[in-house]
Amino acid sequence: MNSSQTRLTLILLLSPFLLWLGLLVIIPHIDMFFLSIREKVAPRTYETSLANYAEFFTEPFYWNTLARTAFMSILATVLTLIIAFPVAYYIAKMLRGKTKSILFLLCLLPFWVSELVRTFGWMILLRETGVISSSLQWLGLIDGPIEFLYNDVTVMMGLIYTSMLFMVVPLVSTLDSLDDSLIEAGYDLGGSKLSILKEIVIPHSMPGIISGCIVVFMLTLGNYLTPILLGGKSSMWFTGQIYTQFITRFNWELGAAFCFLLLIVSSTIVWLGLKLSGQTLASTVAKS
Amino acid sequence: MSCDLECQHLVKQFDKFTAVDDVSFSIPKGSFFSILGPSGCGKTTLLRMIAGFYEPTSGDIKIKGKSVLSTPPNKRPVNLVFQHLALFPMMSVAENIAYGLRRRKVAKAEIDQRVKDSLERIGLPDAGSKRIDQLSGGQKQRIAIARCMILNPSVLLLDEPLGALDLKLREHMKVELKQLQSQFDTTFVYITHDQSEALVMSDQVAVMNHGRFEQVGTPQELYYEPQTPFVADFVGESNHWEATVSVQDSQRTTLTTTSGLSIQTQTTSNLEIGQTVNIYLRPESITLGQEQTTADNQLQASVKSVLFDGAKSRAIMTNNDAEEIIVSLPQTGEFSDLKAGDKLSLSWRADIAKVFTNQA
Amino acid sequence: MLPTIPRSNRYNWSYQLYIFLFFVYLIAPLVVVASFAFNDSLFPSLPWKGFTWDWFINDTQPKLGLFHDRSLMNGIGVSFFVACCVTGLSIAIGTSNAFLFERYEFRFKQFAYILLLLPLVIPGVILGISILVFSNTLANGVEDHIGWDLEFLRPGLLLVVLGQFAFITTIATLVISARLKKFDRSLEEAAYNLGASRFEVLRTITLPYLRPAMLGAGVVAFLMSFENFNTTLMLVGSDAPLTIAMYDRLKEGSTPVLNAVSLFLMLGSALLALISILVQKEK
Numbered sequence A: 001m002n003s004s005q006t007r008l009t010l011i012l013l014l015s016p017f018l019l020w021l022g023l024l025v026i027i028p029h030i031d032m033f034f035l036s037i038r039e040k041v042a043p044r045t046y047e048t049s050l051a052n053y054a055e056f057f058t059e060p061f062y063w064n065t066l067a068r069t070a071f072m073s074i075l076a077t078v079l080t081l082i083i084a085f086p087v088a089y090y091i092a093k094m095l096r097g098k099t100k101s102i103l104f105l106l107c108l109l110p111f112w113v114s115e116l117v118r119t120f121g122w123m124i125l126l127r128e129t130g131v132i133s134s135s136l137q138w139l140g141l142i143d144g145p146i147e148f149l150y151n152d153v154t155v156m157m158g159l160i161y162t163s164m165l166f167m168v169v170p171l172v173s174t175l176d177s178l179d180d181s182l183i184e185a186g187y188d189l190g191g192s193k194l195s196i197l198k199e200i201v202i203p204h205s206m207p208g209i210i211s212g213c214i215v216v217f218m219l220t221l222g223n224y225l226t227p228i229l230l231g232g233k234s235s236m237w238f239t240g241q242i243y244t245q246f247i248t249r250f251n252w253e254l255g256a257a258f259c260f261l262l263l264i265v266s267s268t269i270v271w272l273g274l275k276l277s278g279q280t281l282a283s284t285v286a287k288s
Numbered sequence B: 001m002s003c004d005l006e007c008q009h010l011v012k013q014f015d016k017f018t019a020v021d022d023v024s025f026s027i028p029k030g031s032f033f034s035i036l037g038p039s040g041c042g043k044t045t046l047l048r049m050i051a052g053f054y055e056p057t058s059g060d061i062k063i064k065g066k067s068v069l070s071t072p073p074n075k076r077p078v079n080l081v082f083q084h085l086a087l088f089p090m091m092s093v094a095e096n097i098a099y100g101l102r103r104r105k106v107a108k109a110e111i112d113q114r115v116k117d118s119l120e121r122i123g124l125p126d127a128g129s130k131r132i133d134q135l136s137g138g139q140k141q142r143i144a145i146a147r148c149m150i151l152n153p154s155v156l157l158l159d160e161p162l163g164a165l166d167l168k169l170r171e172h173m174k175v176e177l178k179q180l181q182s183q184f185d186t187t188f189v190y191i192t193h194d195q196s197e198a199l200v201m202s203d204q205v206a207v208m209n210h211g212r213f214e215q216v217g218t219p220q221e222l223y224y225e226p227q228t229p230f231v232a233d234f235v236g237e238s239n240h241w242e243a244t245v246s247v248q249d250s251q252r253t254t255l256t257t258t259s260g261l262s263i264q265t266q267t268t269s270n271l272e273i274g275q276t277v278n279i280y281l282r283p284e285s286i287t288l289g290q291e292q293t294t295a296d297n298q299l300q301a302s303v304k305s306v307l308f309d310g311a312k313s314r315a316i317m318t319n320n321d322a323e324e325i326i327v328s329l330p331q332t333g334e335f336s337d338l339k340a341g342d343k344l345s346l347s348w349r350a351d352i353a354k355v356f357t358n359q360a
Numbered sequence C: 001m002l003p004t005i006p007r008s009n010r011y012n013w014s015y016q017l018y019i020f021l022f023f024v025y026l027i028a029p030l031v032v033v034a035s036f037a038f039n040d041s042l043f044p045s046l047p048w049k050g051f052t053w054d055w056f057i058n059d060t061q062p063k064l065g066l067f068h069d070r071s072l073m074n075g076i077g078v079s080f081f082v083a084c085c086v087t088g089l090s091i092a093i094g095t096s097n098a099f100l101f102e103r104y105e106f107r108f109k110q111f112a113y114i115l116l117l118l119p120l121v122i123p124g125v126i127l128g129i130s131i132l133v134f135s136n137t138l139a140n141g142v143e144d145h146i147g148w149d150l151e152f153l154r155p156g157l158l159l160v161v162l163g164q165f166a167f168i169t170t171i172a173t174l175v176i177s178a179r180l181k182k183f184d185r186s187l188e189e190a191a192y193n194l195g196a197s198r199f200e201v202l203r204t205i206t207l208p209y210l211r212p213a214m215l216g217a218g219v220v221a222f223l224m225s226f227e228n229f230n231t232t233l234m235l236v237g238s239d240a241p242l243t244i245a246m247y248d249r250l251k252e253g254s255t256p257v258l259n260a261v262s263l264f265l266m267l268g269s270a271l272l273a274l275i276s277i278l279v280q281k282e283k
């Protein structure tokens, strides 16, 4: 293939890539950035200023919401990891053959169902007139109906539920690659369950843990549906706040500033996580 | 003499590195030509230039007398059997063989007929509907060749096609390839780093090293008359010693190796007293056992160890702690109970050892 | 810690109980959604009033079944249309991107690869909003300067398609690249050597090899588009795709018709899953 032909094909392949990313991702974000740094001083006249960002920091409700969202996301990530690890270990190391692949596919099941449907399922289970409340009354364990929805524990549970897949899959694949004989050797040399877990299994599965955590964290932070539906009006989720600014209040400037604040918080925490673990974004995100 | 393929002063450089360095040769019609050389010497690069996948840095390639440098690979009358065969896994055997004909827009009925003929020719008449992964290694080999031969190329290029096969099958395929070649009566250019493949199958062999051809000749010429130390070393096995010229007359030259073994060789014009030379002596040219008063070289040696390898068994001998000499053991039964410490007499003819001056 | 290593019974038992509870947690909401689609009651809740198909086929209020519910059926149609557009677009661009990243060297390739992954990192809500903002800027700019009102730049199906396409393309690219990476280049050279033109090589060798990955990426793309909520919510106009229609209905207070449509979605997904498994088998 001669070089001018190569150049031509390269340009032919590069242009859809650049058009797609440029027009749909990069330029919109740049535009949104400019929107976030302008301030309405009079009808249809604007000035460049950081007023929108200043408003975020002066209004405690806003930054409380962001801090709360970030904190809950980190907590959800840690809990997801703790819950998923034994399951992933069971699938990867305790099972063989058909059962193994069936259980693994079962873990992927929620992914095949819309998040809306899943959340709807939890609402049917947990609301005042829901399945759990009625069952408990029927069993005589409680006297009146109980509302399980609209509290932080429920939101947390819903977030963990949604994220589970993205934790289990990378964990199973790294644990799968751990040679059984390493565990056997650990036993042979007199290790206890705990020490083998700490010194062999967890160090080996670190890449999977990191990539799972990062993906789960990003997804949780950007989640909208679960906190809004399970947490209700008082859920104080930052994406909900963004939606309010844009759609309800029609204050696009402030909303755009919020978007950037969320992106900054998200990338800072992800960057810290990557730095601490010595991995790259490409290796983690591309895997899932 | 009509030549199917002719290369003139071919050079290929990758950045600063010269992979093929001024190679010229021509191959007569219908012959089996092998290029033999160690890994990384530039064989594949040379072949890919002939096939058109690389553009030569300089030089010319002629097929049937016409330069093909400006012809793209899909139009050149040469076909290539790839190192790992490159059979298309998403097609059946018959579709694989028909691929080239379909590209030439040959009529369906004719394609079917020719594919059928070709499958019969390679002895796999029922394999047409099979998938590639249902074939054995040797069958794949034949399909890959049939896929090229159905296009009647002027030259068929084969890049170490036996490399992926196991030893037994390789021995078998050597014979079969040679038969296929005479059946199709097409020029084969065969690349290998296995000297036995080259020697068994070829009419002509080129020995390649560091991008250059060291010697081109029949297998016998390469074996008996190596022109360079590299060829002497690479084709067949040799004892190799460094020595200096100590005595010389019109018939005989006496060489003394670094540890004091003295060896008689035939006098050649280019040697002077005191010069350092390299001596190559094949283990199988040494006669073991009886005292032979007529032999030019004669010495007593003791067995250091026996390397049993069936027909290729050898013994390592030493002579008063001087040079080690590797000797082939004829499997006539005579030496079957040879063991370390046994003493034997060794002898060989003066003209059988090859001597090269250092700068050669 | 391995099945071959003996463990105490209690340990075994509690580990298996944990796994069991985990799967109950995983599946419970799905089972509940599906089963209440058949409850002969106006609310998707206990008590169980008996089995019925009404929520699929009944044609009168208040028990209007799914197949007669105009807005939900319309939502399915819209979602289907959007998903088809997004799937087609993202497979096309995904394939082209895969070739770009696997076959060519260019300056800033590393950087471009990071950019490629960006849409997966940006939350869907923000991705949707940014496109909304940009298209609005464009539309207003055109209106102010030329005086045309470009209707297609206002929230609506085109923006929904573009918004979903923005991030689904990345996924398609990753899936197709993974297979292209495994491709043996000598197959292409062999075809070329046998007389095929560059285009024929692509058509007869490379694309057939990529087909399972393209189909797989297509299934994933279709599903993600059909199920997408976050990005769509920001860009939707008057034609509501199914998830948005369901969400509106959910806020009003739901009847089991929502369960019916959910079940319908699950069956659709199962069908797609089956297709993708068959495709996997093929390669």
Ligand SMILES: Nc1ncnc2c1ncn2[C@@H]1O[C@H](COP(=O)(O)OP(=O)(O)OP(=O)(O)O)[C@@H](O)[C@H]1O
Pocket: B014, B017, B019, B037, B038, B039, B040, B041, B042, B043, B044, B045, B046, B193
């Ligand atoms: N595309 C390339 N760019 C740079 N160097 C190359 C390229 N292709 C081959 N080379 C170099 O050229 C030399 C010859 O390579 P070639 O593949 O021709 O060897 P070979 O004789 O076929 O070896 P083998 O027996 O291992 O296949 C090698 O040192 C290799 O590193």
Ligand SMILES: [Mg+2]
Pocket: B043, B044, B045, B159
């Ligand atoms: Mg090679």
